[in-house]
Amino acid sequence: MKTLKDAGGGLLIAAIGLLFLLGAREMPVGSLRNMGPGMVPTALSVVAIFAGLAIAALEALRNAKAAMTLDLRALVCVGGAIALYAVLMESAGLLATTVIAVFLLAAAPQRFRPVETLLVGVGLSVFTWAVFVKGLGMPLSFLPDLSS
Amino acid sequence: MTELISGFATALHPINLIYCLAGVVLGNIVGVLPGIGAIAAISILLPLTFNLEPTTAVIMLAGVYYGAEYGGSIASILLNLPGTASNAITTLDGYPLARRGEAGLALLTAQVSSFAGGTLGIVAMVVFSPLIVSFSLSFGPAEYFATLLLGLVAGASVIGCGPLKGIAMVSIGMLFGTVGLDLNSGLPRYDLGIPNLLDGLSIVAVAMGLFGIPEVIANIRACQSAEKPIAVNARAMFSAFRKLGVIIPSVFRGAAVGGTLGPLPGAGPTIASFLAYSLERSTTRNPEEFGTGRINGVAAPEAANNAAAQTAFIPTMTLGIPGTPTMAIILGALMIHGISPGPQLVGEHPDLFWGLVASFWLGNVFLIMLNVPLIGFWAKLVSVPRRFFFPVIIALVCTGVFGVSNSSFDIWLVLGMGGLGYIFRCYGFPPAPLLIGFVLGPMVEEYLRRALMISGGDYTYLVSSPTSITIHCLTAALLAWPCLRAAKTRLAQPAS
Structure with a gap:
């Protein structure tokens, strides 16, 4: 082994x-x-x-050792957040996706800061919406797309 | 000369000027913040430039690259943490100076040396680019193949990982590059029945996945609280101007080292800064003073890395051969905009080439004008806790890459590349050769097959001109170099 x-x-x-x-x-x-x-x-x-x-x-x-030990928790949190974007972004909109993803990322470090995480999530979703949807015209919605 | 003047006309166009400023400011921020490199930043920004004119897009992306060299020195001096890899050596003398209460002097030295080094690098680019272009215009497929092969081998021989790992990573990168329609036969390769794969893997997703995501995974748990940087204000910097006379020779030596190493494939600003520092130490009478806070030890490496950052564009723009992964992304950006890189680029798009050169200098002027008076602001930025950046990076990567083809497919690709890149990183495999193989691989194959088609399958055609023979000899020398060096060190230490 x-x-x-x-x-x-x-x-x-x-x-x-x-x-x-x-x-x-x-x-x-x-x-x-x-x-x-x-x-x-x-x-x-x-x-x-x-x-x-x-x-x-x-x-x-x-008998060379790996340069770094694999950090499974960080890998799962970051990978999970990216997968969330892939699965949710088109249907659930930017706000919900970003907030959930930011919470998942915040689960990686030792200390969990709920209020700060929520603020970062909401602020970040507004920012990405302004840049990518309003600025660049990407076909994404801010809130969940209920019509389809 | 007239080309350069019209280049300034292009660069001074208000739109280009605004994006140049935006690029260098973003680059400076990325440089100031330890942990986010210029490569990650450029690949994240790449989707944002899709709607721009190609010249404007490249001006902005390039600004991020050399802007990071300026900003990186600030974190090195105030925090003892290099903002980017090429500023690592600046900590040796920069941080002791700051501890001694001379942060203003150290920062001013770094900024002025960066500006001087960058300017000298740009002069070298203006002088040498047309020469290389006029020489390489006669290139046929055989010479192209030889040059691209040299680029691949140089990419594989990145110092510090051993040639075997480099070859492995380059071949994996080239394999990733074969995905999509084969240009010669029109047959799909590795499409797995997925329509998104017919156009090949997106360079944006590959670069973000390889360079951005592993960085986040590796650092997200390590950053507890930011260290307290040393305080500094603009007045301390202005009052240090009169002490700068002693650095002039160091700046020229550093710029010469950096300007020479910048265009060499596989070298780049980091190696340039290390060599410049050791050269500086060997030229002085009292080398033991280095490491205790000598401004020459800040000036030489900072001039070197900025000169190298500028001259790195010479082979990228004149031959279409990227020496560093960052240049590979810039090349990818050109190709996304429908501009095929190579010696014909300067002739076909003079506005792009000379506009870019002119924008370099304007960008350098912006940087020094921003950094000296606003140093208080940048010093504050150094102390922002790093945990805030990770969600921002992930959000920008995922939304940005979605925009490449407006589908979630590329987000999955980022995830796959990111996971792979992280595992490679854990095992000490460098991602740079993979990206260089990914960008150059399809070009190598195309020119090889084109050359064989012209010659009717005759392989001697590949070595039929003096130029291609010379280039192949260089490639062979580059391959033999690490073996020779290993043999030399083994001979030097027979006892152990």
């Missing part, structure tokens, strides 16, 4: 390379003299897989 953790970064690279290699199977590769659309992706995938495995092997041998 410990070794797997050390080698994780290299294995991740190799895994991404493998995914792209599998995806390139259906593309015509052509020949080196007359390349098809699949040639470059296939070649790059192979480079990524080999580089990833080499890094993984070296790090495991060297």
Whole structure:
């Protein structure tokens, strides 16, 4: 398990390379003299897989530690807030989405400040509405869109 | 010369002037606030510039970039926390000066050196850009391929991560770049049946995800309370003007180092500032005084990073090759506006190129005029608790990226890239090579396939001209350099 953790970064690279290699199977590769659309992706995938495995092997041998420990709580809070925007923004409007997202972000640090968080959320939603909807004409609404 | 004058006419157009001012002010703010870099700020602002004229858009985005170099020194001096990476070395002498009660002198030195360094960098850009353009106009697909390959290798050999990690990240970035319609055959690649993917991954989403989101995740729990910065007012700065005579040689040395390193792919302002500082130490009789608060130790790196920030635009604008990830985003902004980068850019869009150059200098004038009298305000901004910025960044990223194609798809893409970028960061994989591969990858493939089409599949065509051979030799040297250096250090320490 410990070794797997050390080698994780290299294995991740190799895994991404493998995914792209599998995806390139259906593309015509052509020949080196007359390349098809699949040639470059296939070649790059192979480079990524080999580089990833080499890094993984070296790090495991060297017992290299990860540069930073993964902060799962921060990752979940920030990732959750972004996902909220993706799911809610079009239907629930900017006000509700921003306030909920800001509360989710405020759950990441140790100390929770409810009043300040609410003020930031409301102020921020007004600001983004003014800039993006009024200023740039984005098709978003401030309040939940009840008509649809 | 006439081009430069008409460039000033473009830059002085009220709209361009307003966006130049907005860009440098935003850049200055981003620089003053430790933790948010210029790359994240530019990618967040990119969607806001979609409705602008391309010249105006690039003037503003560039302003954010070099503006951050000015603002970054303020946090370095008053808080001992570098505002951006390239101001890190400024803390060594800047903070001791501030502790000693000479914050005004340190800040004024940083601002004046930044202005002088930036100005010298702009002069270098005015002189050398036309030369490079006239040389590179004869480039065919083979020379382009060679130059782009050099850019990729330089992007992969970012100092501090080892060549293997760089190659891995560049190839992943290039793979991300292959998503979408293949230009030569018109066949879709990796579209997964999703229409949004046919146009490829949006550079805005990739850049925001890789540079903005991991920064937020890594810092959101670490920031408890802001430290108290050292107080300073404008009068202290004005009264320090007469003490500045001693920095003149340091500024020129720093600007020379920075101006030379700026255009080199993979170097950039950070490395320039470190080298300028060590050069400064080696030219003096008493190097032990450095680190205790010598204004030359502030002047040289600040002149260097600002000169480098300006000359970094030379290869980006004249060859279409970005040396740093920030330049890759600027290049992406040009492409979004339908301007294809390369040697033909200066000839086809002289108003854009010379307007941008002129705006650099106006932006530098704005910055020094803003920062010296308003230093009290910037010093207050340093002390705003950082927890307020994270929700703002997330909100701007999500709403901004939605506007790229008015769909939530790009928000999901930001989430994916952000998560990936954070994991890469935890394992010590730098995101910069990935972004450079993402931007340059499709261009490399296109020129390679075009060159092979012209020559009928003959690979010797790629090395058929002296220019392309020279460039390939440079690439090979760049690849061999880290190996040679590693061998040298191993030979130097045989005992261990």
